[in-house]
Amino acid sequence: MRLPSLAAPLALVLALALSSCGSDDAAPADSQGATQDGDSVALTVTREGDEFTPNGERVELAVDQTLLLTVDADVAGELHVHSTPEQTIAYDKGTTEHEITIDQPGVVEVENHEPAVVVLQLEVR
Secondary structure, three states: OOHHHHHHHHHHHHHHHHHOOOOOOEOOOOOOOOEEEOOEEEEEEEEEOOEEEOOOEEEEEOOOOEEEEEEEEOOOEEEEEOOOOOEEEEEOOEEEEEEEEOOOOEEEEEEEEOOEEEEEEEEEO
């Protein structure tokens, strides 16, 4: 029986697996710059003229999870969240902060209508 010779490698693997578990509350930013912190996801939308960043990318969000949306814009405008019911987010020139919560699963588009741009797609699960 080769049990003793397997014990050391097994102990090493378990030690490495346990040491890789962290207790970090905030997850790293995803490719759209969204960060998750417990019950909320934070994301910044930037508007420069008619250009938006992000531009149509998907962001994952849980049902009833809050999206903390910071809008940094060089002109005032309005975002339309095509959820049920629809939500409108008016933003001023400069930096404004908003909260969005979606209570039904699905893909929800967040658009600017002037100019017509899909800024985000919220994938709500």
